[in-house]
Amino acid sequence: MKIKDATTEEKIKNAARIVFYKKGFAATRTRDIAEEAGINLALLNYYFRSKAKLFEIIMTETMAAFFQNLMIVLNSKKTTLDKKVEEIVERYIDLIIKEPEIPTFIISELRTNPGLLLQKIPLSEVIKTSIFFQQHQEAVKKGIIREPNPLHFLINMLGLTVFPFIAKPILIGSNELNDWEFENLMLERKKLIPIWIKSMMSTG
Amino acid sequence: MKIKDATTEEKIKNAARIVFYKKGFAATRTRDIAEEAGINLALLNYYFRSKAKLFEIIMTETMAAFFQNLMIVLNSKKTTLDKKVEEIVERYIDLIIKEPEIPTFIISELRTNPGLLLQKIPLSEVIKTSIFFQQHQEAVKKGIIREPNPLHFLINMLGLTVFPFIAKPILIGSNELNDWEFENLMLERKKLIPIWIKSMMSTG
DNA sequence: GTCTATAACGTGATAGAC
DNA sequence: GTCTATCACGTTATAGAC
Incomplete structure (x- = not known):
């Protein structure tokens, strides 16, 4: 060695x-x-030892790194709900621009490997015990947020942020959008998504 | 035969x-x-002839069927922009509940097969020549919609609709959400997404 | 058209020299 | 630790009988 x-x-x-x-x-x-x-x-x-063993290591590290960001921000006591959205959107867009294959990789491999290491990332507990969850409930109580289910909030935030990267081959392939234009569109969304989230979640 | x-x-x-x-x-x-x-x-x-040939047939048919819905609705002269959103969201949520593996299948396979049959689905032309596009531009001009780029509109609509199905293994695996609860959540979104879209796209 | 048997090949993994 | 050579196996595809 x-x-x-x-x-x-x-x-x-x-x-x-x-x-x-x-x-x-x-x-x-x-x-x-x-x-x-x-x-x-x-x-x-x-x-x-084997291809499978090597894969498992890569997969575990990738998942951990990818979701760690989310967990940390959701559990911060120092930031407001609005600020959490800004941070998560910005972090993920920057991260995925650097490593564009990660979201599709995770999605694709989780399809075959059923519960490979999902237990190791207890999103459930994080949601129900996180500062984010408390702040969300508080905002619902105050009438700032209409939809009471925090899962919708999380799904919307991550969907708006991550989905375009997953759908990139379709956007690039069918539109005359090139890589540079695509990246610019995503950078635009760093500013837009928090605004959108704020207005959409106060409705309904 | x-x-x-x-x-x-x-x-x-x-x-x-x-x-x-x-x-x-x-x-x-x-x-x-x-x-x-x-x-x-x-x-x-x-x-x-071969595994690859059989796959190509399945892939082509699947993509065509999946995007046909979108194209038809986007090009309807009889419906308003709001109604188009409602129809697309409803159609896709119903379709994907019936065939849950399709979105992840398309995403995963497009990763390996680069431009397999993207040219056959000219999303670009559909966007720029569609009734949807005209209506979107009109709404921007009237100030009903703030964000002038129709791609953001499409990405948001499809992201909010399709993303949760793609992320389902993560939601199911980490949360104590079961299949039945997940489906109910998606059915809720049929009503919520059009409302959300309307309010978010008038902001920013 | 449908089957059994088998060929041809690619791939994961190891043996063993250095 | 690192290499070459090779084994063992699974998989695609075809040949040929029925």
Whole structure:
């Protein structure tokens, strides 16, 4: 094992991330990962027991990193509900612009792997015990928010934020929208979505 | 070839739809399809040249059926913009409740198959020449709608409608939400989304 | 048209030299 | 730790009998 520099183990993991994100588990060949990492196929099985094991590591880390953002913001005592929306929308749009394949990767792989590691991310508890939940209830009581179910709030916020990235191939492919225009559209939404959320959730 | 009854060709296609929707192209084995269809594996290659060819047929039909709804409604001269939103939201929620795997299937497979058949569904032209587009522009001119870009309108409408179904595994897996509760939540949204859209798009 | 048997190939994983 | 060579297996697709 090398002392410093980019470990081969890390090189393999980075390569695995790239290929798994792009092709998904089933369509990925371990040879692709090895080539991407610039190492031999046998090394992959030396460091990680199998393709499945390597995948599970990537998947776990990806899910954790992706939802961590959400959890932290939802549980902040220092920010208002409006500010939480702003932060989440901004964080996720920036994150997904950097790593555009993550949402579709998560969605696609959760389809096959049923309950792979959902238990490890207890969204349920976070929702019902979070500061966000308390603030939402308070806003409902005050009449600032009409819809009493916080799930609608979360779904709307994440849907408006994440959906366009998932649907990107359709937008790009069918419209004469190019990558640059698409990104600009998404940056526009960083400012628009919080405004939209505020007005839509006070109606109904 | 049989005269009437369910043709074996149809039986294979129906089986292929089920398995492809569930597992995706890469993870699907032709044996699974044959078994699901109750026929022999060789017959699959007799009717359709290959796994890829069979998949392409299913994919094409699925995409066409899925987007046809959208196109028809967007081009109706008889309905107002508000009514178009109501119709699209209702149609898609009903459709996806019946066939829940379709959105994730389309998203997942478009990732690998780059521009498989996007050219065949010219969303671009439909947007720019549709009645919807004219009505949207008119509403912007009158100040009823603030955001001038119709893409935001479409993205928001489809995002609020389709996204929760795509994110269902996360909602079900992490929350103590069961299938029945989830479906009820979606049915609620049939009424809520048009109201939300109306109020959010008049702001910003 | 439908089946059984099998060919042809790709892929995950390991053995063993260095 | 890292490589080459190879095994073992699953899967697509076809040949050929019925």
